[in-house]
Amino acid sequence: MSSERYDAVVVGSGAGGATAAWVLVERGLRVLMLEAGRDYDPQAETPMFAGAAQAPLRGDGTPDKEFGYYDATVDGGWAMPGEPYTQAPGSEFMWWRSRMLGGRTNHWARNSFRMGPYDFKPYSRDGRGVDWPISYADLAPWYDRTEALVGVYGRNDGLENHPDSAPGILHEPPAPRVGELLVKAGCADLGMPCVPARRAVLTRPLGQRRPCFYATPCGRGCSIGAAFQTTTSFLPMALATGRLTIVTGAMVFEVLLDQRGRAAGVHYIDKATGKQEIARGRTVVLAASAGETARILLNSKSPRFPDGAANSSGQVGRNLMDTVGAAMGAQFPALENRPVYNEDGAMGMHLYIPFWLYREQARGELDFARGYHYELGADGRTLPNMGIGNIANFAGSHGAQLKADMRRYYGSFMHFVCRGEMIPNPDSYCEIDPGVTDRWGIPVLRFHFAWSEQELNMVRHFQRTTKALIERLGGRLQWGDTAAEDAISKGGQIIHEVGTTRMGDDPEHSVTNGYGQCWDIDNLFVADGGVFASKAHKNPTLTIMALAWRSSDHLAERLARREL
Amino acid sequence: MSDDGLPRVDRRTTLKWLAATIAASQPGCGRDEPFVGSEIPSADPAAAGYGKDPDLMQPAVPWPRTLNSAQLATAAALCDLVLPADERSPAASELGIADFIDEWASAPYPQQRADRELFLAGFGWLDDAARAASGQAFAAADAGTQAAIVARLAAAPDAGLAPQHEFFRRFRFVAAGAYYTTDAGMRDIGYTGNVAISGAYPGPSDEALAHLASVLDDLGLDWPG
Numbered sequence: 001m002s003s004e005r006y007d008a009v010v011v012g013s014g015a016g017g018a019t020a021a022w023v024l025v026e027r028g029l030r031v032l033m034l035e036a037g038r039d040y041d042p043q044a045e046t047p048m049f050a051g052a053a054q055a056p057l058r059g060d061g062t063p064d065k066e067f068g069y070y071d072a073t074v075d076g077g078w079a080m081p082g083e084p085y086t087q088a089p090g091s092e093f094m095w096w097r098s099r100m101l102g103g104r105t106n107h108w109a110r111n112s113f114r115m116g117p118y119d120f121k122p123y124s125r126d127g128r129g130v131d132w133p134i135s136y137a138d139l140a141p142w143y144d145r146t147e148a149l150v151g152v153y154g155r156n157d158g159l160e161n162h163p164d165s166a167p168g169i170l171h172e173p174p175a176p177r178v179g180e181l182l183v184k185a186g187c188a189d190l191g192m193p194c195v196p197a198r199r200a201v202l203t204r205p206l207g208q209r210r211p212c213f214y215a216t217p218c219g220r221g222c223s224i225g226a227a228f229q230t231t232t233s234f235l236p237m238a239l240a241t242g243r244l245t246i247v248t249g250a251m252v253f254e255v256l257l258d259q260r261g262r263a264a265g266v267h268y269i270d271k272a273t274g275k276q277e278i279a280r281g282r283t284v285v286l287a288a289s290a291g292e293t294a295r296i297l298l299n300s301k302s303p304r305f306p307d308g309a310a311n312s313s314g315q316v317g318r319n320l321m322d323t324v325g326a327a328m329g330a331q332f333p334a335l336e337n338r339p340v341y342n343e344d345g346a347m348g349m350h351l352y353i354p355f356w357l358y359r360e361q362a363r364g365e366l367d368f369a370r371g372y373h374y375e376l377g378a379d380g381r382t383l384p385n386m387g388i389g390n391i392a393n394f395a396g397s398h399g400a401q402l403k404a405d406m407r408r409y410y411g412s413f414m415h416f417v418c419r420g421e422m423i424p425n426p427d428s429y430c431e432i433d434p435g436v437t438d439r440w441g442i443p444v445l446r447f448h449f450a451w452s453e454q455e456l457n458m459v460r461h462f463q464r465t466t467k468a469l470i471e472r473l474g475g476r477l478q479w480g481d482t483a484a485e486d487a488i489s490k491g492g493q494i495i496h497e498v499g500t501t502r503m504g505d506d507p508e509h510s511v512t513n514g515y516g517q518c519w520d521i522d523n524l525f526v527a528d529g530g531v532f533a534s535k536a537h538k539n540p541t542l543t544i545m546a547l548a549w550r551s552s553d554h555l556a557e558r559l560a561r562r563e564l
Numbered sequence: 565m566s567d568d569g570l571p572r573v574d575r576r577t578t579l580k581w582l583a584a585t586i587a588a589s590q591p592g593c594g595r596d597e598p599f600v601g602s603e604i605p606s607a608d609p610a611a612a613g614y615g616k617d618p619d620l621m622q623p624a625v626p627w628p629r630t631l632n633s634a635q636l637a638t639a640a641a642l643c644d645l646v647l648p649a650d651e652r653s654p655a656a657s658e659l660g661i662a663d664f665i666d667e668w669a670s671a672p673y674p675q676q677r678a679d680r681e682l683f684l685a686g687f688g689w690l691d692d693a694a695r696a697a698s699g700q701a702f703a704a705a706d707a708g709t710q711a712a713i714v715a716r717l718a719a720a721p722d723a724g725l726a727p728q729h730e731f732f733r734r735f736r737f738v739a740a741g742a743y744y745t746t747d748a749g750m751r752d753i754g755y756t757g758n759v760a761i762s763g764a765y766p767g768p769s770d771e772a773l774a775h776l777a778s779v780l781d782d783l784g785l786d787w788p789g
Contacts, residue, residue, distance in 0.1 A: 044621075046620075047621055049758060050620070050621075050623070051745075051747070053742075054623050055623045056623060056626075056671070057667065057668060058745045059745075060741075062613060062614075062673045063674070064614055064615055064618070074617045074620075075616050075617045077616065081616070172764070175764070175767025176767065177768065178773075181776055182776065185786060185787065189785055194788070212765075214757075214760075215757065215760045215761065216758070334779035334782070334783060335779075338772060338776075339772045339774075339775050340754040341756070341769040341771075342757045342759065343757065344758065381754060381755055381757070382757075383757060383758060384744045384755055386742075386745065387741070388741055388744045389736065389737035389741030390737065392646075392736050392740035393737055397718075398645060398646045398647075398718050398736065399645060399646070399648055400648060400650060403647065403648070403650055403652070406740070406744065406752070407752065407753050410754065472785075474783055
């Protein structure tokens, strides 16, 4: 491995890394991709139609498989043997890691919303946080390219700060289900929008990938390639060029620097042998995830960079953000005993509620500065799992009555999920724990995390609005109406952690420029969520990919001009 | 959070129940009936879970079942009182739900360990109550005795039976979860998915849309345009 020098060494095979690798090989460059997890073959390993009854504990989540037995995540989760992370006293942070080829893209919800013009200039709009060094217009062409290759269903609704895609790109969204139509009717009455969601699920063929057949849970992965994951798209496409080499089981722990302080490659542990190895490249692209990339940089200490590589600003690990999460659930008599039809659909949202209060916010009428959207759990008669036992306890009956009640109530519950924007704060960051190392001796991350009143007020607003909506629909609130401090998710729990190597237009206050290029080391790039300067409420994966594409185009052009 | 949007009973809640169980079994609790009686055999301490990377295509339960035959008989009898046979679907025991209770109560994970303690205490209480009423263990008691005992368990948690009621709720959760994830259970409640569709997703049937129109009318809401 140490003999060959690649045009780029890409660390990570998830959303950012796979996009970068595809773009670079497509431009004729030779790329080595290092993935810390194991190889993974969705064609051979996805239990598409497997029944809950065949899985241990009916597939229910356990500390081994937190999201359930059939979840695509293998060798990962909130806790991994021998790979700890720590939390500062008083902080709670949950870090989801997917140590596998394709990373978290194998199981994600596929929700794919573009950030809008306001989202790139939040400081200019409300004086909090920082602006991005790029604007929506700068990224828009790459959103189009990304969506065209990823495949996203949705509709152009022309909504404020929710940009339309270029014509012809979006796939036809699936027809709304009954529960979603009920919510839409309630929203119309309350002056809230309810429109087709955008998800990275094909509804028409795309290359070798087949359109959705509306039958199996996306979180298990999708062997037909309908639900986007890099292991059925960017990675096989890139491999087919013959210019991508993938090494799995390669745990990168340090950026290798040459005598001029430029990146020469990376150091990694070959997990099969436990030995340290070197991979060499003309450029290095870190896309290991916001947490892991910060960890690699902070662990890359040298006389030239005593605080870690690319960290002269002191911002590596800082500005850690996650999406604001909260949820409420209710039962709806209007949905009881209704005619049976197949409600699987695309196994995720068909409709959702985008943020709708920009004018009120601009007029200063709200006590929080940023937006949130609703993800709807209005999919009715979903594939039963152990959670259906809750309906039995809701009914409270037994015997013949319980069996009648189960028929009556199944499909009559809906839940409402808040996904909101967190504003960066000085109490939320990660650093190297001085006293703890992982099984390979690599120092681990210690997380600090705190929400501010901004996020708590947002959750309170969500709770008030949701109660009004449930009431308008004749529903009976079941859960989620707790104090905002309890209702809000734990840091990291929404698995949207970003910001730890933020981009900016000033080397004093940011780690990279608008191309993810490190200010301190010009041939070192970051292509994951670490570069986010703010955390819009829109789910980050689509933006990670669009940014990675734009940055990789820039990297390739600079390499072609021999500027790197 | 469960996929159907209902909150799972978490470990904190279970521990709260156990605390209530223990409190109820202490002397001086007045009229509360004791819940934790005889010694509860613990699950095999050597049992391991399936790990972080189990074979998803060939699922297997690696831990041994640990309920004894009397406990299994009690579980089967209670399952069928919760979910009996009717014209649409068979009794729980015919679908292997008692065996699943054993799989669940023998699993080496925190939630299941907590449930094991609740379940075994509950099975013991059922036998005590049945013997007091009929001289037989619960599984062997006559149908009237069984029905009367379950009716007490299922009733609102008053009359000193709070921990017993919580046992029943948790048992019902697991039994119903197991039952309605079988093919027969899914058929019963009208889950018709998990079938590949070619072409566009058809969406709601005309009948389903007509029903929606009627409930919107009842709610005074316009059809969503």
